[in-house]
Amino acid sequence: MSWLLVVAGGAVGAPLRYLVDRAVQARAGVREGGFPWGTLTVNATGCLVLGVLAGAAVSSQVYALVGTGLCGALSTYSTFSYETLRLAERGRGFLAAANAAGSVLVGLGAVVLGAGIAG
Numbered sequence: 167m168s169w170l171l172v173v174a175g176g177a178v179g180a181p182l183r184y185l186v187d188r189a190v191q192a193r194a195g196v197r198e199g200g201f202p203w204g205t206l207t208v209n210a211t212g213c214l215v216l217g218v219l220a221g222a223a224v225s226s227q228v229y230a231l232v233g234t235g236l237c238g239a240l241s242t243y244s245t246f247s248y249e250t251l252r253l254a255e256r257g258r259g260f261l262a263a264a265n266a267a268g269s270v271l272v273g274l275g276a277v278v279l280g281a282g283i284a285g
Contacts, residue, residue, distance in 0.1 A: 175235015
């Protein structure tokens with residue numbers, strides 16, 4: 167039955183990721199090949215929510231729905247990797263390195279913050 171919770175969370179997380187990414191990119195005025203603020207935002211949000219879940223010690227059903235389903239579909243390691251590669255290929259090595267380092271640091275910070283908020 168847990169898989170249905172994962173599917174339900176993913177059904178919300180995937181379109182939410184797309185909409186948030188597009189909204190952040192548009193608000194930041196990012197053009198093709200610019201810094202991927204939208205992906206950084208959704209990944210940081212997913213880390214924050216997972217931190218809250220870890221700190222709150224939620225049930226396995228809540229974790230399946232929100233942690234695995236929603237956050238799994240909301241955050242995206244593959245898009246982060248692809249966008250970092252594209253920045254490097256376009257000769258934007260500094261932005262690629264900043265995206266890689268910044269994403270890891272922001273993600274770790276967000277999960278610690280989330281756990282602190284819940285605990």
